[in-house]
Amino acid sequence: MADIAREAGVSRNAVSLALRNDPQIAHATRERIQAIADRLGYQRNPAVGTLMSQMRRRSSQGSLGTLALINANHDRNAVLDHPTIPDYFNGCRTRALSLGYSVDSFWLHEPGMSGNRWKDILQARGIRGILLIGMMKQNRIPECLYPSLEQIPCVVTGVRTRRPAMSFASVDHYILSLRAFEKAIDLGYRRPGLVLDQEINDLVEHRFSAGYASGQLLLPPQDRIPPLFDVHASRVDPGIFRRWFETHRPDVIFTLYNVVRTWIQDLGLRVPQDIGLIQLEWRGNRPEWAGMKQHNDLCGSVAVDMLLRMIHNGECGIPPFPIATLIGPTWVDGSTVTYPG
Structure with missing residues (x-):
């Protein structure tokens, strides 16, 4: 110039x-x-031009634009009450506001919302991009959102979606499970077991069980315990868990469910003296658990950064090559495992 x-x-x-x-x-x-x-x-440079235009608009209007934060969970209140979804929500919202964007919140399963109705509402609100959070039952986006996805860029948090496959940010579930297994070995455990609901494992396309299976290669064949996927059934009949436990005798269990500790205690066993427990999604409301912190708030923040890049580049529609950002988990010490020495 x-x-x-x-x-x-x-x-x-x-x-x-x-x-x-x-x-x-x-x-x-x-x-x-x-x-x-x-x-x-x-x-x-179109990206620079777009950014400068946005900066001028912010100077006169006070905001660079509005992002839609859509709760895809079937529970309208999941952004407040769910054990983990609020972390995604707050991570998205905090990052967007810090960068000068406002946020409008929606519930994907609002009654009477057709594809055209969604598109009209998002356009009327001046939505520049969509952040989809809270998918816990399936990894397929409802068709009612398809017309909007053709016109507005979208990033999914927490899971990799199919039909359509969208760009997403999530914890690396495979590495999380593998690192938990490796940590258990470092702590001296030799017969780790996995208790995980099949629905959750399916949601992440078996990455939890894949990391667990990779970790088992560190053990001799006789110490490789098959996972227990019947969590829902075990809540109704804890005898299912008891039979699995008595058959395989794990010395530490990886799980997402606090109820497993109750099942262990009902067997007359002590944690961690008799058996260790490792939470695959460590949460601040149960700080006594040892486990893996997924950093879901960071996942939400990263999703915003991904979305803004798409906005600045003028991208929209179903991406031909979805982009994935995987967040590395970290270990958190707790009193549910024993430590060497």
């Missing part, structure tokens, strides 16, 4: 205005500056 200004004998600001066809610059001068820019091979 400096070269154009030098040859045209004007300021860089005048060049910037002329390249945007700003009427503050006389028509003849605009054409002369644009011709010089073409001859010098100048190409305007």
Whole structure:
């Protein structure tokens, strides 16, 4: 831009205005500056142009735009009451606000919402991008959102979706399970077991059980215990868990469910003296558990960054090549395991 200004004998600001066809610059001068820019091979960066436009709009309006935070969970209040979904929600909201965007919240399963109705509402609200949170039962986006996805960029948090496959941010479930297994081995455990509901394992396309299976390769075959996937049935009949436990005799259990501790105690066993417990989604409301912290708030924050990149690049529609950002988990010490020495 400096070269154009030098040859045209004007300021860089005048060049910037002329390249945007700003009427503050006389028509003849605009054409002369644009011709010089073409001859010098100048190409305007659309992402920078969009960002500068947004910054000017924020200066006059107080916001760069509005993002839709859509709760896809079947529970309307999951963003308040669920053990983990509020972390995604707050991570998204905090990051968006910190970058100058406002947030409108919606519930995906609002009665009477057709695809056209969703599209009309999001357009009327001036929504620039969609953040989808709370998918816990399936990894398929309801068809009522398809018309909106064709026009507005979208990022999913927490899971990888199919039909359609969208860009997403989530914890690396495979690495989480594998690192938990490796930590258990480091702590001296030799017969880890996994208690996980089949529905959750299916939701993440078996990445929990895949990491567990990889960890089992560190053990001799006789110490490789099959997972227990019948969690729902065990809540009704704890005898299912008891029979699995008595058959395989694990010395530590990986799980997502606090009720497993109750089942262990009902067998007359002590935690951690008789058996260890490792939470695969460590939560602050149960700080005594040892386990893996998934950083779901960071996942929400990263999803916002991904979405803003798409907005700045003018991307929308179903992506031909979805982009994934995986968050690394971290270990949190707790009193549900024993430590060497």
